[in-house]
Amino acid sequence: MESEKFDVVIIGGGPAGARTAWRTASRGYSTLLLEKRPRVGFPVRCAEAVGPREDVERYLSLDESLISSPVNGVVLVSPGGIRYEAEMPEIGFIVDRELFDRRLAEIAAGGGAVVRTGHQAMGLLRENSRIRGVVAKDLSSGALYQVRSRVTVGADGVESISPRWAGLKTGYRPEELMSCAQELISGIDVSLRYIEFHLGTRCAPGGYAWVFPKGKNSANVGVGINPLRSGGLRATDYLERFIAARCAEGRRHRLVVGATAVARGLPSLVADGYVAVGEAANQNNPFSGGGIINALEGADLAADAILEALESNDQSANRLKTYNKNWWNSVGRTNEIFYQAARILYRLPDGEMDRALARLKREKNLISNKAIKPWKLLKVLLLSRPALVFQVAGSIGKGILFGNRS
Amino acid sequence: MTDIGKEKKIIDIDRRLCIVCGACSAACPNEALIIEGMNLEFIPERCRPCGQAAIVCPTGALTCPR
Numbered sequence: 001m002e003s004e005k006f007d008v009v010i011i012g013g014g015p016a017g018a019r020t021a022w023r024t025a026s027r028g029y030s031t032l033l034l035e036k037r038p039r040v041g042f043p044v045r046c047a048e049a050v051g052p053r054e055d056v057e058r059y060l061s062l063d064e065s066l067i068s069s070p071v072n073g074v075v076l077v078s079p080g081g082i083r084y085e086a087e088m089p090e091i092g093f094i095v096d097r098e099l100f101d102r103r104l105a106e107i108a109a110g111g112g113a114v115v116r117t118g119h120q121a122m123g124l125l126r127e128n129s130r131i132r133g134v135v136a137k138d139l140s141s142g143a144l145y146q147v148r149s150r151v152t153v154g155a156d157g158v159e160s161i162s163p164r165w166a167g168l169k170t171g172y173r174p175e176e177l178m179s180c181a182q183e184l185i186s187g188i189d190v191s192l193r194y195i196e197f198h199l200g201t202r203c204a205p206g207g208y209a210w211v212f213p214k215g216k217n218s219a220n221v222g223v224g225i226n227p228l229r230s231g232g233l234r235a236t237d238y239l240e241r242f243i244a245a246r247c248a249e250g251r252r253h254r255l256v257v258g259a260t261a262v263a264r265g266l267p268s269l270v271a272d273g274y275v276a277v278g279e280a281a282n283q284n285n286p287f288s289g290g291g292i293i294n295a296l297e298g299a300d301l302a303a304d305a306i307l308e309a310l311e312s313n314d315q316s317a318n319r320l321k322t323y324n325k326n327w328w329n330s331v332g333r334t335n336e337i338f339y340q341a342a343r344i345l346y347r348l349p350d351g352e353m354d355r356a357l358a359r360l361k362r363e364k365n366l367i368s369n370k371a372i373k374p375w376k377l378l379k380v381l382l383l384s385r386p387a388l389v390f391q392v393a394g395s396i397g398k399g400i401l402f403g404n405r406s
Numbered sequence: 407m408t409d410i411g412k413e414k415k416i417i418d419i420d421r422r423l424c425i426v427c428g429a430c431s432a433a434c435p436n437e438a439l440i441i442e443g444m445n446l447e448f449i450p451e452r453c454r455p456c457g458q459a460a461i462v463c464p465t466g467a468l469t470c471p472r
């Protein structure tokens with residue numbers, strides 16, 4: 001078997017992998033990015049919503065070609081049909097996700113990373129229990145080859161198989177995956193600039209349905225459900241039902257299906273010679289399932305630890321674990337609160353959900369800095385389930401301790 | 407189209423419904439469903455079968471006869 005050597009090999013060319021690749025390559029470490037699909041970012045499996053400009057522009061410049069629509073507010077429709085509208089200026093954007101991912105990969109290549117599409121990691125290489133690279137497959141020739149590396153990065157997205165190889169997790173339970181279906185629909189009445197969320201067991205049990213504007217009179221219209229609460233129906237069945245109710249008149253252009261992880265954060269994201277990042281590492285927001293910006297933030301924290309490890313020539317888990325701490329003290333902590341909030345909201349019966357949303361609507365200062373304040377959200381939701389206060393407090397305490405464990 | 411396990415039929419994959427989204431691969435605890443490039447591969451020797459992948463599939467392309 002042929003063998004190559006890189007300082008860093010990265011499995012997966014999504015936002016998490018591309019950003020990590022740019023960070024290590026641009027510091028002079030030889031970096032290989034493996035992406036199994038023939039084209040980075042294609043096919044798109046996303047509703048394409050990202051946060052405010054200042055968050056996105058830490059990673060790439062948001063020029064006009066990337067923007068499908070700015071988002072300046074949110075419409076929430078409760079199970080009982082009550083509509084809440086909130087003006088939230090410049091809260092985010094609907095982007096062209098394919099171009100977005102391609103740009104990030106181009107930035108990585110521009111920084112010196114070798115980007116290989118159509119090449120798949122098939123397993124990890126080990127030496128004395130330390131991870132030492134990957135076995136890869138050139139999918140066009142079928143040839144297997146070895147890539148030896150000092151650090152291996154698992155950025156393989158929702159399939160998230162490399163963290164299992166590395167012993168970090170066992171996989172997902174069905175309810176940890178939001179099963180999603182979406183159509184790009186044109187010729188419909190959308191409030192350009194507002195994103196819509198619809199809740200309730202009829203439209204999206206254990207999740208939500210969405211309408212995200214893609215431009216004049218078109219939108220990504222989708223549903224994400226908890227597959228254990230769907231009464232045997234599929235995400236595509238709920239999508240049909242939602243389209244019939246919301247925009248039956250529209251023309252359909254592109255069906256997207258997929259799962260997004262709404263799982264709790266992992267206690268550890270590292271092994272000897274290995275780091276997991278992005279959705280593969282459960283870094284999605286467990287309340288929304290969104291994970292583009294989280295993957296980029298995770299990549300930066302991972303890269304900080306990888307660079308330190310490479311510089312000190314110690315790639316042990318013990319050295320890399322500053323990443324655990326930095327993750328759990330920042331986004332990981334917020335995600336833990338969102339996780340608890342999601343567990344309450346998405347399990348409420350419709351009537352109680354109506355009341356919970358009415359309370360959220362009355363709550364002042366739920367939004368600050370163009371984002372939901374997770375503690376406020378959780379506080380209001382706990383009013384629907386006061387008996388859970390102590391249990392939730394205990395879980396959060398445990399979650400936050402993950403970050404400070406030695 | 408169906409995939410047949412070693413002895414018994416373990417799982418049906420309706421290739422007309424499958425969009426190769428990878429949800430089943432994420433849900434399968436045993437790496438019996440793997441997306442290779444742009445293809446869904448089923449490895450019957452690894453299938454237990456537990457039914458988790460079929461539950462999560464957004465299109466109903468997977469069914470477990472047992």
Ligand SMILES: Cc1cc2nc3c(=O)[nH]c(=O)nc-3n(C[C@H](O)[C@H](O)[C@H](O)COP(=O)(O)OP(=O)(O)OC[C@H]3O[C@@H](n4cnc5c(N)ncnc54)[C@H](O)[C@@H]3O)c2cc1C
Pocket residue numbers: 011012013014015016017034035036037041045046047048049050119120121122155156157158159180181182256257258259260277278279280284289290291292293295
């Ligand atoms: C329907 C849907 C709608 C969504 N909407 C939004 C949204 O509006 N906003 C938002 O922020 N997030 C959204 N998400 C979630 C978001 O898409 C993910 O959180 C994000 O893509 C995570 O980035 P990543 O880099 O970790 O993984 P990915 O972007 O999934 O990248 C992983 C890459 O690794 C590749 N790969 C996997 N295994 C291997 C291997 N063995 N070898 C080589 N390559 C491999 C894959 O082909 C893939 O390209 C949505 C998800 C779904 C399913």
Ligand code: SF4
Pocket residue numbers: 257419423424425426427428429430431446462463464465466467468
């Ligand atoms: S989850 Fe369903 S649609 Fe997606 S790859 Fe698996 S069988 Fe195909």
